[in-house]
Amino acid sequence: MKRWSGTGLVTRFAVTSLIAFVAVGGLLAVLVSQQVRARQEEAAKFHAEFVVASILQHALRADDVRAPMDVKSDRYRKLLEIVSDRILQHPVVRVKIWRRDGTIVFSDEPRLVGTKFDEEDTLRVVLAGTTVNEVSDLKADENEFESNQYPKLFATYVPLYLGSNTQKPAAVAEIYEDYAGIQAQVSSLFRTLIFTLLIGLGALYLLLVPIARRVSRTVGGQNVALARQTKKLEAALGSERATVTQLREANKVKDQFVAVASHELRTPLTSIIGYAKTLRRPAFADDPIAREEFLEAIERQGDRLFRLVSNLLAASNLEHEHSRVSVSSFSFAELAKEVVAGLGPRAERTQLELDPDPRLILSDRQRIELVLSNLMDNALKFSRNGQACALGSRRESESFTFWVKDHGIGIAPESCERIFERFYQVDSSTTRQYGGVGLGLNLVKEVVDSLGGKIQVDSEVGNGSTFTVTLPLFRGGAFSDDNRGQELEPLEVVQV
Numbered sequence: 001m002k003r004w005s006g007t008g009l010v011t012r013f014a015v016t017s018l019i020a021f022v023a024v025g026g027l028l029a030v031l032v033s034q035q036v037r038a039r040q041e042e043a044a045k046f047h048a049e050f051v052v053a054s055i056l057q058h059a060l061r062a063d064d065v066r067a068p069m070d071v072k073s074d075r076y077r078k079l080l081e082i083v084s085d086r087i088l089q090h091p092v093v094r095v096k097i098w099r100r101d102g103t104i105v106f107s108d109e110p111r112l113v114g115t116k117f118d119e120e121d122t123l124r125v126v127l128a129g130t131t132v133n134e135v136s137d138l139k140a141d142e143n144e145f146e147s148n149q150y151p152k153l154f155a156t157y158v159p160l161y162l163g164s165n166t167q168k169p170a171a172v173a174e175i176y177e178d179y180a181g182i183q184a185q186v187s188s189l190f191r192t193l194i195f196t197l198l199i200g201l202g203a204l205y206l207l208l209v210p211i212a213r214r215v216s217r218t219v220g221g222q223n224v225a226l227a228r229q230t231k232k233l234e235a236a237l238g239s240e241r242a243t244v245t246q247l248r249e250a251n252k253v254k255d256q257f258v259a260v261a262s263h264e265l266r267t268p269l270t271s272i273i274g275y276a277k278t279l280r281r282p283a284f285a286d287d288p289i290a291r292e293e294f295l296e297a298i299e300r301q302g303d304r305l306f307r308l309v310s311n312l313l314a315a316s317n318l319e320h321e322h323s324r325v326s327v328s329s330f331s332f333a334e335l336a337k338e339v340v341a342g343l344g345p346r347a348e349r350t351q352l353e354l355d356p357d358p359r360l361i362l363s364d365r366q367r368i369e370l371v372l373s374n375l376m377d378n379a380l381k382f383s384r385n386g387q388a389c390a391l392g393s394r395r396e397s398e399s400f401t402f403w404v405k406d407h408g409i410g411i412a413p414e415s416c417e418r419i420f421e422r423f424y425q426v427d428s429s430t431t432r433q434y435g436g437v438g439l440g441l442n443l444v445k446e447v448v449d450s451l452g453g454k455i456q457v458d459s460e461v462g463n464g465s466t467f468t469v470t471l472p473l474f475r476g477g478a479f480s481d482d483n484r485g486q487e488l489e490p491l492e493v494v495q496v
Contacts, residue, residue, distance in 0.1 A: 020157065021205060025197035033190045040182040041154065044091070045133045048156035048175035050274050055086050056097075056173050060106075061163045065097060065171040068105045068114035076106070076113075083108050086281060087175075093153070094146060094176035097160065098123055105171070109145050117142045122157055126172045132157040135179065152179035262463040272298050325367070327451060329360040332368075332393055332402065339372045346380050353392030361400050363471060367447045374440040375404040375467050382408035383464070403468040411459040419457070444469075 028433035059082050069076045081137060083095050088108060097106040103116040119142070126132050136155040138147040146153060154177045159169035239277040279294050333354045340350045372391075379389040383406045393402035411419060444467075448455045453471050 002385065004018070021201040025194070025201055029190055029193045029197065029300055032193055033186050036189050037182065037186045041133065042295075044154050044177050044182065045131060045156050046270060047092075048133070048173075048177070049131060049158050050270070051087055051092070051175060052158040052160060052173045054274060056080070056095075057161060060097070060171075062161055065099060065105050065160070065162065068099075068103060071113050073112040076110075080107060080108060084332060086278075088283060090183045091177040092175060093178050094174075095178075096174040097141075098157075098174060100127060100171070104142075111145065112142070115142070117225075123172050126157045126159055127169050129159055129169065131159065136176065148178065150178055152183070153177065154179045154182065171343055176287040189462070202389055220370060264462070272302060325364045327362055328365055329362050330365045331358075332361055332400070334367055334395065336367060336402075338370065338393055339369060339376060342373070343376060343380070348378060349388045350376065351381070351388050351390045353390055355392075355394045357395045359395070361395070362473060363400070364451060367451060368471075370468060371447050372404075372443050374444050375469075379404050379408065379465075379467075380404035384408060399470055399472055400432055401468065401470045403466055405464065405466040407464040410461040410463055411457065411465055412461055416457055416459060420455075 028295065059079060064075070064079070069079075095106075095108050096104050097117065099105050100118050101116065103114065104112045105114075107113055109152055117140075122132055122297065133154065133156040136143060136146075136153040138150070138153065143153070156175045156177070158173045158175065160171045160173045161168075162170040195266065211464065279291060336352065336354060338350070340347045343350065376391065383389055387406070387407040390405040391402070392405070393400070394400075420441050422439065445455055448469055448471070454470045456468050457465055458468070
């Protein structure tokens with residue numbers, strides 16, 4: 001074996017580890033900054049779509065986009081006042097309404113009204129129903145009035161639907177937002193991340209160099225000892241690699257959950273805040289119809305947010321109180337009706353097929369209610385075109401079975417085994433059609449397991465799914481207040 005001098009070994013280690021630390025830190029900072037930039041741009045796009053849908057769509061008429069407005073007319077001044085008071089608030093700095101042929105028919109900058117620019121490709125895509133966003137080219141002719149005021153702008157082209165025609169956009173609304181806010185957040189995060197990484201990696205580097213120096217002192221002339229040490233290090237390295245692999249998988253799941261959860265939490269919060277701010281406007285003070293619609297939207301988004309947070313809290317509590325089953329006697333039929341009533345307007349889509357046996361069951365009422373709520377919410381969410389879902393039950397000698405059946409999109413066979421995994425979703429993209437963070441079915445499985453039960457799913461793609469839960473009944477004789485809340489011995493589960 002070739003012998004290295006102690007000084008040479010330490011030098012090699014110091015140089016290579018320093019290069020590796022700097023490269024890893026720089027790459028990580030760049031990747032995180034790119035993710036933050038993408039999320040901020042997505043938030044800007046969502047804000048533009050909300051402005052168009054909640055303000056411009058109601059303020060404009062079909063006649064307004066057929067020809068360029070007269071900037072001296074009362075109609076233009078009225079629209080300009082609405083735009084200035086309700087839209088032109090930081091970070092929004094400019095509003096343009098485009099006709100199909102590339103002519104600006106309205107803008108808060110009157111010098112742009114009536115001007116035609118070469119934007120046919122972008123307008124064609126947006127008029128097909130797709131929102132387009134980009135960092136605006138300030139050298140373009142249409143941006144001559146913004147080029148001297150802002151270093152960079154973020155433009156979002158949104159389809160504008162007017163009147164009763166909601167199938168085909170009547171025009172295109174372009175919302176300009178100052179990119180400085182997005183850039184400032186990215187730059188601030190980048191600087192903070194770089195500073196933190198430098199401190200952390202620097203401290204790690206300073207700790208590792210003395211270790212390498214001490215190891216190097218034992219290298220020269222100790223080939224046998226070095227061979228043994230090498231074997232130990234290889235074993236440790238193998239274990240470390242396995243640990244790193246596990247951590248990467250955990251980190252991947254965490255990143256997916258953070259991305260989906262932030263999207264799912266931000267969507268109802270943004271809607272609630274947007275509608276609440278709009279209701280504060282004087283223009284809606286005497287409009288009871290609009291106020292009622294906005295309040296219904298706020299309540300709907302609030303219920304969505306409440307269900308999401310409730311599932312997160314339930315999952316957390318279940319981890320800490322997995323074995324604490326509080327048993328009581330109750331009527332499953334009454335519980336099922338309470339859960340259905342809590343669905344609000346969606347309760348009309350639920351068919352009850354409950355066992356007429358009037359006897360009470362002995363189990364954990366709160367946990368069964370959680371299972372029912374999640375299964376019903378899941379079934380109604382994935383049932384298309386308002387189709388009905390069925391909730392049924394039957395009682396046998398030593399077990400109790402209930403099921404939830406829908407006529408939704410169904411589940412592919414390869415996904416049936418994974419749908420009960422935490423945070424797993426068949427479609428995990430942030431643009432998926434159905435919301436959620438992939439926690440409901442995992443929570444159902446954990447609760448059913450804690451009660452000693454079983455859950456199975458029968459599904460066919462395109463023909464819906466049936467989730468069947470089989471729970472054991474509990475021993476303990478007559479139930480009374482003396483044994484309420486105690487952990488009772490479960491009977492063996494009878495599969496159905």
